Amino acid sequence: MNEVHIHLVVNHLPIVGLLIGLLVLLTGSILKKPEVKITALGIFVFSALASIAAFYSGEGAEEIVEEIPGISETLINAHKESAELFFTVILILGGISLITMFLEINKFKFAKYGFVLVFVLSFASVIIAENVGTTGGEIRHSEIRNDANLIQIHSDDDDDEDDD
Numbered sequence: 001m002n003e004v005h006i007h008l009v010v011n012h013l014p015i016v017g018l019l020i021g022l023l024v025l026l027t028g029s030i031l032k033k034p035e036v037k038i039t040a041l042g043i044f045v046f047s048a049l050a051s052i053a054a055f056y057s058g059e060g061a062e063e064i065v066e067e068i069p070g071i072s073e074t075l076i077n078a079h080k081e082s083a084e085l086f087f088t089v090i091l092i093l094g095g096i097s098l099i100t101m102f103l104e105i106n107k108f109k110f111a112k113y114g115f116v117l118v119f120v121l122s123f124a125s126v127i128i129a130e131n132v133g134t135t136g137g138e139i140r141h142s143e144i145r146n147d148a149n150l151i152q153i154h155s156d157d158d159d160d161e162d163d164d
Contacts, residue, residue: 002060002064003057003059003060003061003063003064004060004061004064004065006053006057006060006061007054007057007058007060007061008061010050010053010054010057011054011057011058011136013046013047013050013051013053013054014047014048014050014051014054014086014090014129015129015132015133017043017044017046017047017050018044018047018090018093018122018125018126018129019126019129020043021040021041021043021044021047021122022040022119022122022123022126024036024037024039024040024043025037025040025041025115025118025119025122028040029115029119034104037104037115038101038104038105040118041097041098041100041101041104041118042097042101044093044094044097044118044122045094045097045098045101047090047093047094048090048091048093048094048095048097049094051086051087051090051091051094052091054083055083055084055087058080058083062076062080065139065140071139071140072139075135075138075139076139078135078138079132079135079136079138079139082128082131082132082135083132083135083136085128086125086128086129086131086132089121089124089125089128090125090129092121093118093121093122093125096114096117096118096121097118099114100114100115100117100118
């Protein structure tokens with residue numbers, strides 16, 4: 001198992017966890033159930049931790065994938081930039097979630113402001129996560145991308161020239 005395999009396994013965890021966490025947070029808020037909201041915070045912390053594995057395995061996966069003929073450097077760079085932003089935002093979300101969890105468990109009245117901040121950050125994270133997922137998928141899935149203006153690292157023609 002190489003870093004591409006690891007990246008493919010773990011890259012979905014932060015995105016799916018984020019979506020589940022947001023749904024759990026909304027449910028807990030609507031039902032006014034602190035336990036459910038705390039569960040959402042735990043899911044956000046898990047998602048932030050999973051993003052560490054996804055981000056750092058992506059660095060190694062890049063080194064392997066860019067050697068594959070037909071892979072676009074443009075798409076890799078777009079995904080990398082999007083992933084860096086998502087990584088930063090989800091780590092902040094995880095940290096704020098942890099602080100809010102502490103405040104809620106210890107019954108601090110201003111924990112409600114933490115939940116507002118968590119909701120805003122989680123919603124923003126979902127928007128960024130959609131871009132990360134799409135740009136990552138476009139690297140290998142030609143059916144979801146627009147091939148205009150792509151700079152390929154290797155082309156099939158390069159292999160033919162090496163044979164001469």
